Amino acid sequence: MDENKKSTKNRRYIDSFKYAFIGITTVFREERNMRTHVTLGLTAILLSLFCNLTTIEWLWMLLCVFLVFVMEIWNTVIENVVDLVVDHHFHPIAKKAKDMAAAAVLLTSLFSLIVGGTILLPKIFSWFV
Numbered sequence: 567m568d569e570n571k572k573s574t575k576n577r578r579y580i581d582s583f584k585y586a587f588i589g590i591t592t593v594f595r596e597e598r599n600m601r602t603h604v605t606l607g608l609t610a611i612l613l614s615l616f617c618n619l620t621t622i623e624w625l626w627m628l629l630c631v632f633l634v635f636v637m638e639i640w641n642t643v644i645e646n647v648v649d650l651v652v653d654h655h656f657h658p659i660a661k662k663a664k665d666m667a668a669a670a671v672l673l674t675s676l677f678s679l680i681v682g683g684t685i686l687l688p689k690i691f692s693w694f695v
């Protein structure tokens with residue numbers, strides 16, 4: 567049987583990891599927004615490496631980066647399920663679901679921007695004064 571076309575439960579933990587990894591690579595390959603989030607997240611982590619963060623600050627930064635990734639993955643899940651259900655035809659409830667999923671990503675990104683800015687900006691300014 568073609569492994570990519572199976573629709574039964576994973577029997578082994580290694581299979582669960584394998585399909586989760588395929589999910590990550592698929593969302594990265596197919597969603598431009600996900601690639602932007604990864605680029606911005608990696609930039610924030612790279613900057614943090616030069617900013618001498620405390621353990622708590624590191625945990626906040628990592629929480630924000632992972633939250634945005636997870637929210638973008640859920641947004642993509644909802645887009646895919648909606649497209650599957652309405653078969654790409656216009657439907658007001660499809661629009662509502664997709665707009666709300668996009669709103670969740672927007673709010674998480676704004677929250678991350680506030681946290682990242684609060685932690686990193688004072689440290690970056692202190693390099694120049």
Ligand SMILES: Nc1ncnc2c1ncn2[C@@H]1O[C@H](COP(=O)(O)OP(=O)(O)OP(=O)(O)O)[C@@H](O)[C@H]1O
Nearest residue numbers: 599641645652654655656657658660661664665668
């Ligand atoms: N089947 C549909 N019926 C009604 N409106 C839709 C439908 N599909 C998409 N839309 C509208 O188009 C917008 C963009 O949908 P699309 O599936 O292209 O997501 P996207 O451009 O990948 O969005 P995002 O930037 O959140 O990833 C939705 O937020 C919604 O307003």
